[in-house]
């Protein structure tokens with residue numbers, strides 16, 4: 357979903373992330389993103405994996421051109437996005453960072469619990 361300025365805010369029941377040149381990016385609450393508990397946990401994991409993590413204004417173009425894209429939410433957990441508007445994102449397969457974050461998230465959710 358886009359906000360009233362045309363920037364990407366989030367999905368219907370998920371937050372959205374992209375990976376671009378090794379940096380993990382997600383829209384901020386001021387862009388219309390819900391500060392979801394999965395989003396918060398994934399931001400923590402991203403930092404712990406040593407990556408740069410930042411909130412940013414994102415356009416659909418940024419998602420089309422991202423190296424990787426994924427959604428987060430209580431239901432979805434961490435789910436790769438490989439296509440938007442018929443355009444393939446990255447290599448059209450779940451990317452390495454998405455897979456690492458997803459694996460770390462699953463371990464955390466089943467052992468340590470979530471950040472609230």
Ligand SMILES: Cc1ncc(COP(=O)(O)O)c(C=O)c1O
Pocket residue numbers: 366367368369370371390391392393394395428429430431
């Ligand atoms: C609009 C919206 N954005 C994002 C999320 C993801 O939030 P959470 O990670 O807390 O499930 C939800 C969850 O229901 C939502 O409704």
